[in-house]
Amino acid sequence: MDQIESKLNSLGLKIPQPLKVPSDVKTPSVWVRLRGDKAYISGHGPQNHDGSVAGPYGKVGTNDVSVEQGYESAKLAGLSILGSLKRELGRLDKVAAWLQVRVMINTAEGFTKTADVADGFSDLILTLYGREVGTHARSAIGVQALPVNLPVIIDALVEIMPDT
Amino acid sequence: MDQIESKLNSLGLKIPQPLKVPSDVKTPSVWVRLRGDKAYISGHGPQNHDGSVAGPYGKVGTNDVSVEQGYESAKLAGLSILGSLKRELGRLDKVAAWLQVRVMINTAEGFTKTADVADGFSDLILTLYGREVGTHARSAIGVQALPVNLPVIIDALVEIMPDT
Amino acid sequence: MDQIESKLNSLGLKIPQPLKVPSDVKTPSVWVRLRGDKAYISGHGPQNHDGSVAGPYGKVGTNDVSVEQGYESAKLAGLSILGSLKRELGRLDKVAAWLQVRVMINTAEGFTKTADVADGFSDLILTLYGREVGTHARSAIGVQALPVNLPVIIDALVEIMPDT
Numbered sequence: 423m424d425q426i427e428s429k430l431n432s433l434g435l436k437i438p439q440p441l442k443v444p445s446d447v448k449t450p451s452v453w454v455r456l457r458g459d460k461a462y463i464s465g466h467g468p469q470n471h472d473g474s475v476a477g478p479y480g481k482v483g484t485n486d487v488s489v490e491q492g493y494e495s496a497k498l499a500g501l502s503i504l505g506s507l508k509r510e511l512g513r514l515d516k517v518a519a520w521l522q523v524r525v526m527i528n529t530a531e532g533f534t535k536t537a538d539v540a541d542g543f544s545d546l547i548l549t550l551y552g553r554e555v556g557t558h559a560r561s562a563i564g565v566q567a568l569p570v571n572l573p574v575i576i577d578a579l580v581e582i583m584p585d586t
Numbered sequence: 587m588d589q590i591e592s593k594l595n596s597l598g599l600k601i602p603q604p605l606k607v608p609s610d611v612k613t614p615s616v617w618v619r620l621r622g623d624k625a626y627i628s629g630h631g632p633q634n635h636d637g638s639v640a641g642p643y644g645k646v647g648t649n650d651v652s653v654e655q656g657y658e659s660a661k662l663a664g665l666s667i668l669g670s671l672k673r674e675l676g677r678l679d680k681v682a683a684w685l686q687v688r689v690m691i692n693t694a695e696g697f698t699k700t701a702d703v704a705d706g707f708s709d710l711i712l713t714l715y716g717r718e719v720g721t722h723a724r725s726a727i728g729v730q731a732l733p734v735n736l737p738v739i740i741d742a743l744v745e746i747m748p749d750t
Numbered sequence: 751m752d753q754i755e756s757k758l759n760s761l762g763l764k765i766p767q768p769l770k771v772p773s774d775v776k777t778p779s780v781w782v783r784l785r786g787d788k789a790y791i792s793g794h795g796p797q798n799h800d801g802s803v804a805g806p807y808g809k810v811g812t813n814d815v816s817v818e819q820g821y822e823s824a825k826l827a828g829l830s831i832l833g834s835l836k837r838e839l840g841r842l843d844k845v846a847a848w849l850q851v852r853v854m855i856n857t858a859e860g861f862t863k864t865a866d867v868a869d870g871f872s873d874l875i876l877t878l879y880g881r882e883v884g885t886h887a888r889s890a891i892g893v894q895a896l897p898v899n900l901p902v903i904i905d906a907l908v909e910i911m912p913d914t
Contacts, residue, residue: 450712
């Protein structure tokens with residue numbers, strides 16, 4: 423087992439099953455586009471270990487989803503990304519560097535805690551990969567709408583180690 | 587004529603003329619930033635073949651713009667991008683790989699069909715380029731406002747073949 | 751002093767001090783992720799020379815923030831980015847090419863002048879770096895919410911000159 427997945431398991435977390443896409447969502451795009459030494463990662467939402475989409479749904483900072491739940495949703499979106507990377511790369515420790523991350527949060531007007539939500543993702547990645555590999559440029563924005571009313575989606579760019 | 591443009595024409599579509607930017611919009615940025623083996627593509631909205639901006643304007647999922655019209659607008663934004671790439675690269679078959687795409691949709695609160703709108707772009711690119719070259723990482727988000735009240739803008743990153 | 755910083759000073763502008771992050775915002779991410787020949791730049795908001803966050807806060811195009819103030823805020827976000835690059839690279843003229851920029855503007859429904867706001871950033875960069883180095887692909891979108899109710903944040907990707 424690779425080092426990152428071991429660390430993940432020691433946190434009581436597991437690589438989730440592939441996302442079961444809701445039947446009314448087509449996906450002509452892919453979850454991870456691997457090309458050269460880069461993996462371009464599609465917007466991932468929170469998912470449960472069994473592959474189901476993870477609620478709560480709706481707008482963070484309203485009665486739908488609290489900031490704390492938003493933080494947890496961002497973490498679950500991170501686990502979804504790790505699942506996609508694992509299936510694409512074989513091993514999570516093939517990530518050489520996290521580069522740029524965009525956290526898009528479903529919010530109502532006047533919400534100002536986008537960074538607090540985004541930390542759910544960043545804290546997970548930094549805990550697993552450490553600062554040298556895991557740190558990343560990040561933008562955290564509040565948006566009007568997301569696919570299937572998810573509370574957050576996250577996309578990313580990572581550098582992959584060369585095959586040896 | 588290049589293979590991609592031939593396929594485009596066989597679909598009854600044509601590379602559009604350069605966008606006629608509305609007179610109150612300045613453009614200090616460029617439509618395509620070519621550098622090394624990458625083309626960085628600015629946010630493009632839907633445009634008609636004659637270079638005029640293509641309506642309908644406003645928010646997808648309201649009376650302004652239906653989901654079906656949003657799908658068509660995303661396709662027209664794709665044609666606008668192909669026009670910019672053609673003018674920059676000379677030939678559309680110089681694209682080696684579509685990498686990462688962001689679809690930003692002008693929506694009202696509660697809209698959940700962002701993926702359905704984004705498919706207007708993805709379906710076009712996959713039809714033209716096939717899965718190996720055309721597939722891409724994608725994020726589809728609903729935003730509050732877009733330039734000149736466009737229903738959708740799309741930006742992208744593609745890899746270009748080396749000159750031979 | 752490097753050429754870009756000289757030009758900046760001749761415009762009556764100065765590299766600002768490091769941003770004083772509001773105490774309730776954690777930053778597990780970094781302002782600039784340097785890797786290979788690329789600098790991946792986090793979302794930066796407007797800041798004053800002394801490192802304080804620069805108002806006005808709120809939504810551009812409402813009574814909170816006029817379009818003209820939004821333009822100025824985008825320029826101040828540009829200065830914040832230049833400060834981060836200066837501290838990371840040592841010299842601003844180590845930027846070989848501006849590549850792709852995303853301008854995310856805090857707006858209310860119905861706002862259509864996102865490009866006018868984004869020009870505050872693009873005009874600054876093009877004035878300092880000239881067209882060959884400074885031009886960039888750009889997307890300018892209106893979003894629902896930004897960290898600490900900033901009027902605009904901007905992220906970017908630039909190419910760095912190799913060390914000689």
